[in-house]
Structure formats: structure tokens, C-alpha cells
Amino acid sequence: MRAQFVLSEIGVGLRRNLTMTFAVVVSVALSLALFGGSLLMSDQVNTMKGYWYDKVNVSIFLCNKSDAESDPNCAKGAVTDDQKGQIKSDLEKMTVIDSVTYESQDEAYKHYKEQFGDSPLASSLTPDQMQESYRIKLKDPEKYQVIATAFNGRDGVQSVQDQKGLLDNLFELLEGMNVAALAVMALMLIVALMLIVNTVRVSAFSRRRETGIMRLVGASGFYIQAPFIMEAAVAGLIGGMLACGFLLVGRYFLIDHGLALSEKLTLISFIGWDAVLTKLPLILATSLLMPALAAFFALRKYLKV
Amino acid sequence: MIRFDNVSKAYPKQNRPALRDVSLEVERGEFVFLVGSSGSGKSTFLRLVLREERASQGQVHVLGKDLARVSNWKVPQIRRQLGTVFQDFRLLPNKTVAENVAFAQEVIGKSRGEIRKSVPQVLDLVGLGGKEDRMPGELSGGEQQRVAIARAFVNRPKLLICDEPTGNLDPQTSVGIMKLLDRINRTGTTVVMATHDQNIVDQMRKRVIELEQGRLVRDQARGVYGYQH
DSSP states (O other): OOHHHHHHHHHHHHHHTHHHHHHHHHHHHHHHHHHHHHHHHHHHHHHHHHHHHHHOOEEEEEOOHHHHHHOGGGTTOSOOHHHHHHHHHHHHHOTTEEEEEEEOHHHHHHHHHHHHTTSHHHHHOOGGGSOOEEEEEESSGGGHHHHHHHHTTOTTEEEEEEHHHHHHHHHHHHHHHHHHHHHHHHHHHHHHHHHHHHHHHHHHHHTHHHHHHHHHHTOOHHHHHHHHHHHHHHHHHHHHHHHHHHHHHHHIIIIISTTOHHHHOTTSOOOOHHHHHHHHHHHHHHHHHHHHHHHHHHHHHHOOO | OEEEEEEEEOOTTOSSOSEEEEEEEEOTTOEEEEEOOTTSSHHHHHHHHTTSSOOSEEEEEETTEETTTSOGGGHHHHHTTEEEEETTOOOOTTSOHHHHHHHHHHTTTOOHHHHHHHHHHHHHHTTOTTOTTOOGGGSOHHHHHHHHHHHHHTTOOSEEEEESTTTTSOHHHHHHHHHHHHHHHHTTOEEEEEOOOHHHHHHHOOEEEEEETTEEEEEETTOOSSOOO
16 A cells, blocks of 8 residues: 555545635534533533532621611511620531631621622622521532521521522533533534535445456555545644634633633633643644544445445 | 355346356456456456455455455455556546556565666656656656556456556557557466457457356357357
């Protein structure tokens, strides 16, 4: 088998039907970019979960004066020091709890101003309209229910809020979007594969004279098929490299510069370059192997050996 | 070289079988003409020898191997030991004469050095020395067929199969081609040639095998073309 012979045939073959080669390259690039993108999105969600689940806490909000007037949970009035003391000692006895911090109304007011200082509501608020709260860090964030059952409905407790629950909603949304992206990717992949099969079919047909002669002269099946498979692999690889390019550029423009989300959304910890770089070999390998396999099976159908 | 044992071949969806119970043997070094009207089964016979088709019944032995037992991926190896020449020459139009002949050696993995030596040699043999860089489109029919013969012969096969090689050629050129094939036969290569060409068969007086409607009707050493029923 002569490598040079095969390589020159690849170049000729790809150029012969440039439009179809282009279509294969683009469809592979898009589907693999989506694939990489959704992998990165999963990574991102996992990173955020890891970061935030550490920081979230269960909050027990205590009744203040305005709650006492409006909220049915606080029908018995604003929280008393006794009740607060009771809550605190109960909390200290619970083994599922890692730590407890108390936030006073002044502190709550200060935090509110920091986060929402610009909103029109902030200027009209006063500290005693804020709620006191106990911020609880659980050893196992899943054990929210324990706190809820223990403290919900107690005198002086306005509500028990699980911040993790809020985050869960966000993450579910993100993961849902990811699934949608994967569905689109699957469709694109099918399109790419069908394009490859069709390209190989047309290519095999237009070269039937040469392949016929090769067959009669005793070339092995592998030798006859190799140019087609390698054409598909090379076209796929170019698509794969494009997909990698998309991902790298995407991260650059979305996160670092351009939209610069990492500066604007400081709450979110973004995945690093290493997350992107580790995906690249997988994408390149897929872009090489998948078209090669597709071409192989297309040849079995459309090329007589 | 070739042995047919009660071989029959029927193509699907056709009423009449292409070959019916054909048994014959071709020995090494023979020159055999295969004659018969169109549809008599000549091409089918050759296709069976080349393993382009498989026999419906009976055994086909080529170069000592039972073709039915040979697995698909071993077939190319057998074909490398055969040379084939066709009526329509079957040259690659985008390659030069030398490249066309070299093709047969490239696909079996011969080194460039070997090819550079053997191609001019075989082109001289067929009388095309000096025409290495011409394209098939620039050559006459006779010259193109010589290129095809050079390609078939360059690997020194034991058996040369020719399917109406003079079919597209004028009588005078045909004679030239036949002389070439005769010379090749005398080097020890077995030649089996299907043909319509009455004059050639009559002139050369080699073994004649006649097929009619798929049956072997005549097998005559030093025979003539004419139907002698």
C-alpha cells in the first residue's frame, strides 16, 4: 500500500466535490460545537452547584412588627427574646447543623442596601421593616426538611426558607436548556451523518470506473475504500477543528472579553480554560472517527468490492 | 489453470440460465478461443473465472483454487495473478500510458524502483516504447489496447483473460494485437480469449471452445470459428 498514492487521491476527491465537502465540514462543526457546548454547560452547572451548595443556608425568618400585622404565621405578634433564645438553643442541639449565624435587623438592612441600593424601594425602607433571621449552614444541604418541620409554624417564626430550593430551580432550568441543546445536537449529528453517506455515495459513483479497474487489477478492498474513508475523516477533522475554534472563541467572547460575563455576573464562578481544553481532544477524535465509520458503512452499501 | 465441473449459472429474474452444465479444463500454457453468438454465455464464463459472479451450481477452479471456497477478502489476491483485457480497453483517462500500466503494480504494493524498471520494459514488449507520457485519449484504438495488454501483463500473470479484445479494432490492427497475444502465450502465459472475430480464429488454429445458449457444444484442438454441427 502506498501512502502517497492514497494521499493524493484524497486531495483530488475532496476538491472534486467541493460543495459537498463544505457541507460536511460545516454540519460536523456545528454539531460538535453544540456537543462541546453542552458538555461545557454541564461542567458549568456542576461548578456552580459545587460553589453554591457550600454557601447556601437555610434561613429562619423571625416575625417583625409589620409581619405581626399582615402575616397569619405571626398572628401571635413579633418575636420575643424568649422565643429567640428557645430557637437558638434548639438549633444548637441539632446534629445536622454545621453552624448558626444570627442576622439582626440592622445587619439585614445593611445587606439589603448593598445588594439593591439602587432600587426605589430601598430608599424608603427602614431597619425595623427588615426581618431578623437565623442563617443555618447544614452539614448535608439535602436535610432542609428537618429544619422546616422543626421550626415551621412555631411562635415567632415567620418562615423557613431553603435557599438551596431556589437554586435548584435555577439549575433545573439550566439543565433543561442543556437537554434542549443536546436534542438539537442529535438532529444536527444525524444531518451530518446523512450528508457524509450521500457524499460518499456520489463520490463512489463518480469514481466507479477507477474503482472497477482497481478491483479487476486485484487491489484489496481496504485499498479501494481507503481514499473515501480518509476523505470523510479529513473533512470531519476540519469540521472538528472548527468546532474547537468555536468553543475557544465562545469562551473568550462570552466570559473573558466581549460580553465579559465574568465581570458582570460576579456571583457565578465560571469554568476555567482547562475545562474547555480538556474537551478538545474528545471533539477532535469524534470528528475523525464518526465520519470514517459513516463512510465505511456507506461504502459497504454503495461500492462493490 | 481453469477447471469447470458441471457449472451452471442463472442470473436472478431471468428465465434461461446463462450457463448450463459446463465442464472443461484449460491447462497451463494453452491458448484457448471462446466463441459463440451473443448471449451464448461467453462473458458469463469469464466473469465466473474472475469471481465477478459465483456459480449457481458446480465448481469453478482457477489456479488450483475452488472459487466458491475462497472468502471475499482473498479474492483480490487471486485477481492479482490474472491479467484482464477488455473490448473497451478500460484505461484511466486522466493518467498517462506509463501511469496506467504502473497502476497495476501500485495497487499490489510494488516499490517505485521496481515500477520504474518494469513499466518501460513491458511497454517495449507491446511496441509502445517512447509513448510513456501520452494520454489514452491521444492514442489510436490499437495503441490503447496495447496499453491495456501491457497493464495486464506487467505483473507476469499465469493466466490472461481477454474479453473480445479486438472488438473495437479494424482487421489489420487486430492482427497486430493477436501477434502480441501469441507472443505472450509463448512465454508460458495461458491465454483464454472470447471473440467474435472469425478470421483470427481461423488463422491461428488454436483450441476452440464453443458455447451455444449456455451449453458447451464444441471443444476442438486447432479448431476453426465456423459452426460445424
